[in-house]
Amino acid sequence: MRAEAARESLKSKGIRLTRQRQLLLDLLERSGKHLDAEGLYRLANQLDPKLNRVTVYRTLKLLKEGGLVDELDLMHFEGDQHYYETRSKQEHAHVICLRCGKVEEFFGDPLQKLRRQVEAHFGFQILIARTEIGGYCAHCQVMREQEMAAAAEGKSQSKPVA
Ligand SMILES: [Zn+2]
Ligand SMILES: [Zn+2]
Incomplete structure (x- = not known):
């Protein structure tokens, strides 16, 4: 501004x-x-x-x-x-990795579309819109797979799970 x-x-x-x-x-x-x-x-x-x-x-x-x-x-x-x-x-959604905490910003038409749909559907006047999306980033998906595989392996050898 x-x-x-x-x-x-x-x-x-x-x-x-x-x-x-x-x-x-x-x-x-x-x-x-x-x-x-x-x-x-x-x-x-x-x-x-x-x-x-x-x-x-x-x-x-x-x-x-x-x-x-x-x-x-x-x-x-x-x-x-x-x-x-x-x-x-410009309005954007926040895409947050719940494993590493990385935050990406998504700018895109779907947000404006959502806004217009909500306004039309409820006859609502939107002053502020906030979109947050949580999940795992590409890197953390791989890491999680490895972690889960390691945990499963640990279990099958009946080692105590840390
Ligand atoms: Zn991540
Ligand atoms: Zn932001």
Whole structure:
């Protein structure tokens, strides 16, 4: 999102985009990853050592309330951890590997189609849509097969399963 648009969006909610807030928003935008609060703090602190954790947490809350940032739990792969990304990106689904935690972003027509179908079906006005898909990535499918084979072998030799 352009700095101007972000500023306007926050202003309409009575929130001022201070320099530190702008810095955090820029970092989220540029990282292209799904950062948690701690990860964002570490990045921000390198650029502005005066920026503390409390500011990062407060700012994330403000940006979320201002509709500039989305909070994700990514299938709770890491427990209660939450991740943040800017809303400026085109809508996408998060595809999460439940074994290694890798997160892929799926951009595609089916999401827009789903949106239109839900709106038509329920006469619903969608403000936000979030799609999360959990499973095993190609690498982890192979790993799991090996692990299960090893476990089965262990059992047949009546060794205790670790
Ligand atoms: Zn994986
Ligand atoms: Zn994403």
